[in-house]
Every structure is written in C-alpha cells, then in structure tokens.
Amino acid sequence: MEFKLQYFDKQYSVTLEKKDDLYGVVINDEMKYQVSDFVRQQNIISFRLNETIYNIYFAEDRDKVYVAFGGDSFIFDLEKRTTAGARRPVEERGNSVSSPMPGLLVKVPVSLGDKVAAGATLAIVEAMKMQNELRAPSDGIVKKINFKEGDQIDAFQPIVELDIE
Amino acid sequence: MFKKILIANRGEIAVRVARACRELGVATVGVYSTTDKSAYHLRFMDDAVWIGDSPPQASYLNIEKIIDVTKKSGAEAIHPGYGFLAENAQFARACEDAGVVFIGPNSKALALVGDKVASRTTVKAIGVPIIPGMEGLTEEMSIFKNMAKEVGYPVIVKASLGGGGKGMRIVYNDEELESCVAAGRREAKSAFGDDSVYLEKYVDRPRHVEFQVLRDHQGNVVHLFERECSIQRRHQKIIEETPSQALDDKLRAKMGEAAKKVIEAADYTNAGTVEFLLDENKNFYFLEVNARVQVEHPITEMVTGVDLVRHQIMIAAGERITLKQDEVSQHGHAIESRIYAEDPENNFLPSPGKILTLVEPSGPGIRVDSGIYQGCDVPPQYDPILSKVIVWAETRSMSISRMSHALQHYIILGIRNNIGFLKRIMDTQKFIEGNYHTHFLDENEADLISKHDDIGIALIAATFIASEKKRVYDARAGTRAELQKSMTPWRELGHWEICGH
Structure with missing residues (x-):
C-alpha cells in the first residue's frame, strides 16, 4: 500500500508491505526499514526494529495522525491536504491577514481605504492571554474588514483584506 | 478551621487547593464559566456553581458574582489560586466587606505589594536594594522617556499590578518606547483589569531567585528557602528548581533574612514570595512580592516537606505557624517543568484544542499537578498552562x-505542547552545569528546537496507523460506489418515509 504523509512542509511518500509476520516500510524510496512484531492496542502501537522494541502512543482525528515519540509529538497530515498551517507564515498568504490561532479580535487599527505599508499592524488577536500582531504582507489599500473588534475568530479566516497595486 | 471554602x-491550581481542603476535612465549592462546564477541576469539588460566560471578565474576574455565589453557598472563605483575582486588592476588600475570608494577605498589604511602585519605596526605606527606575505612576509619555534616559537603555516596562510576565516589555531605544508602553498597557488591562505600567532599568543576564515566606496574624514569620526561576520564555518561568546553584549558605541566609524583612515591613500575612534579581557579581535586588500561592510552589514543598496550600488555609483561619526557622531545612533537590499548550517551534504560539491522548508519567519522586484529562477541550480564553511535572531526588543530577x-x-496528543522542548532543556549541557541566567532560552535556542532526528521512527508509526485509516476510507468509498451503481427507483424518488400514524 502506497500513500503520502505530510509533516509541516515536507511530504513523504511511504509504502507499507506485509510479508508473513514482517513489514517493509519504505519512505521516499530511500529509507527502508524492516519491522516485526507489530501490535496495535487502543492508543498504542508496538513494533520491533533492529533489536529495539518501540511502544508509541498515537491518536487520530479526521485527516491527521498524531504520534508521540521521545517527548515530541509529530502531527502528520494524510495525502496532500496541507498542514495545521500555524507554521505557514501569514505573509505567504497573499493579500489578506488571518490569525494562526483562534482567539479574540482585540484591535483593528486600520479603516477601509487606508493605505498601509508592508509590515504595518492590521489586526491584534488575543488567545490564552497572548497578543499576536498580524502584519500587512505587502503595501496596499484596505479593501475589506471582515470582523469587528471584540469578535471571536477562528484560525485562518481572513480578517483584513488588501488591494495590492 | 473553616467548614467550606x-x-x-480553574485548572491545576483549583485541583491543588481542593486536595488541601479535602485533607483538612473542609468542603469545597468550585466555580466554572460556560466553556468550563465539564472542566477537570470540577471533578474534585463537592459542589460547583456557574459564574458567567467564557471571557474571564465575565466569570473568573467577576468580583460581584463570585462574592454573591460564595454567600449563597455558605462558604466562609475564598481561595483565589494564582492569576485571575489572586492579587486583586479590590477583590480582597470586597471579601472583607462581605464578611468572607480571603485566603491570602490582608487587603492593605496586598494593595501595597500589588502596587509595584509603592512597594519599591517601602523596600528602599528598610535598606533592601532595589533596581533604579520610576517611583511614581504617570500617564505622561515624557516622564517615561526622561526616566529611560536617566537610567539608560535597555529598560523594562512592567505592569504595576502585574505578575507572571504579563504586560512586560524590554525596550532598547526611544523609538520603541511608546509602542511598548501601549502594548504593555493593553496586556496589563486584559490580564489584571488595570492598565498602569512603570519603567525600570533592565538588568542584563540576571538570575531570578525568589524566597518563599509564611507569616501568620500573630506575627510569626519563617522563610522556606529559595526557588531558582531563571529559565524563562517571554519573561515567564517554565522551569524552576531548588536549591539554586547560585547561592551558598551565607548568601542564602542573607537573602532569606531580607525576604522576611520585606514581608514584615509590608505587614504582610499568609504565604508570599519575595522575588530578587541576582546579577553576575551576586548582588541581589528586590524585584517584587508575589502575593499568592505560586505556580512553582511544589518544589518548595518537595524539599522542605511543608504543605504550602494547607498553611495558607490554616493561617487564613487564624492559626499560628508552628514551624521554627532553625527547624526547617532543604532536603534533596526538586525541579518543576510547566506544561503549556503552545508551539515552541512557532514562537510559543498558543495552541488550544482537544486533547486526544493523555498519558501522565509516574514513578518514584514524580508528581504531576494537572488540570486536563483525555478528551477535554483546552479553551482559547485562558492561560495556556495545562499541568506541571515536579520531581524530587537526592541530588541535582x-x-x-x-x-x-x-x-x-508524558504523552499529550491533539494539541501542540512544549514537552519535547522542556526535555531538551534537561538534556542541555549548560543546564546540567547549572550556570545559567534569564537569557538561557534565547542563547541556546539552536540546541532546543527539535531536530526531528526521530522522524524515521515516527514515520514508521504513522505509516501503520495511516495505512489502517486508508483501508477504512477506501472501504467506505467502495461502498459508496457500489451504492451508486445499484441505485433503485426508491432512491431516485428522493426523501420518503414509512407511513406511521
């Protein structure tokens, strides 16, 4: 079976093959592992790789797989759907700003028609008592403000949209 | 002793207080906001009352409502925990006026130490050193500018009613000053309901060492040694340990006595913490008094064997402290790590959401003070602290x-958290050597960000799980395709129902 896993901005093609009690895992055609003694129970899977037994907790939620290992948690997205996005800098998303986290829209220090420079603060969102300033991705004119101060907003919803010359 | 408190x-501290109450045979009343109706802390309470909508101002900061609920419940005292109303003198006064005991300092002492500016003056008068800076409050930007010039950049802007690093900003030049003061005011307003800020000289690369003090209403006072809290991100502690590597017995005794003097000068009662900055030459400066039980109180409990929350309740009930200064000692070494719902790889951005899997560590010398359970939602409205891991062992190493x-x-899946980051701090040579200061995280960032060396193993695990998921998806898709092929006239007729009545 072949499919794709995404971790942050990296995509991995993986294949899993079963032969008797052995599993072959190939990642990006270069990393090849032979795994045995695979057991899945509730929220933990165990397998043996190179004389070491790994017991790994996991969770699933819609198109995501969460894996805990060595104190870190890894979040993989299935197929080509994009990652949690929190990673993706707001600047990359063209002509609007949105919050990477859900929260309270504290302030929109701009008005419709305002001319703003790249890096100007367009909105301030607060979550868990931390204020996050959302800055203009480039020079432009404020075209649309989709929320008002005091609104609860979700992650990745455009808050302020710009007309970019 | 009280019958009901x-x-x-909310969260782990509400659980901690409830445990102390249970052990004293005191009944508890918990409170919750709308979003917290199935929060973890309520499982530990004898009774629970809704106090308002989810924003803190409507619930956990709603003084009138909380007093009202207390009176109706028949509780004789309120424990405020930390954060929210813990250091709010107006709240302490409202309790006194309502005839309810506030488990914390008397409102006068609270007002004094809560006012960072006034407490600096008090402390200066008794000969304990303070950091140069403003000794009065003002709205005037020009006074901020002049003071910054006088003490020299960098300076630090702090919330006058602050604590926990909220509303704090380091400022390096004149241009940044105004926006930093404004940002500090906004944050202070939202965290403490008051937007006054002040400015002082920023001491570079200091250690943050604080002393735990207890003082009863009869005037008995005892300190329970120090906590080293120099590992901070955004001026907020994330790891604390005791004893501190920076103190020898002589300095420890000197700072302990200074801490007691500060508490006495403020006529402070109950548990309080006197914070000091220690510069590279081991000079110490008074920073502020934290008039609450602190997040990091458990490490003191681990090395002294003294239950701080129980003492808070006993002192509030009018009992005497029976501990004597020469009878308390530090035994072994304790460390606390604070677990936060935040992403260390993305500027510690908060990460609210659902906890899908939770497995807590256990074993000899391990204590977990937690406010979460598997399946719970971590709401975006409150502080991102999830829990604390506290360990004790004979030696520091x-x-x-x-x-x-x-x-x-410690497994928390479903939301981003800082567990791996905290573990890497423990594994860092500089931390192990013990010679660190408050800039440790900034200076060692490269070692602390996950290198994802383990991605191979994690990918294997993910592959197994994903392959099963895919099998289920494919099976479902298959079923759908089959269904479409065998569409019957019934389906084409659309919605229909079996005749009933």
Missing part, C-alpha cells in the same frame, strides 16, 4: 535525569 479558579525521563513518558 469556595475556590475561585539525579533530579535532572528523573525529569528528563518523566517528560519523555
């Missing part, structure tokens, strides 16, 4: 090793 907080392994076996 209302706990005006054993304690570090124990913490590292405890963190490795």
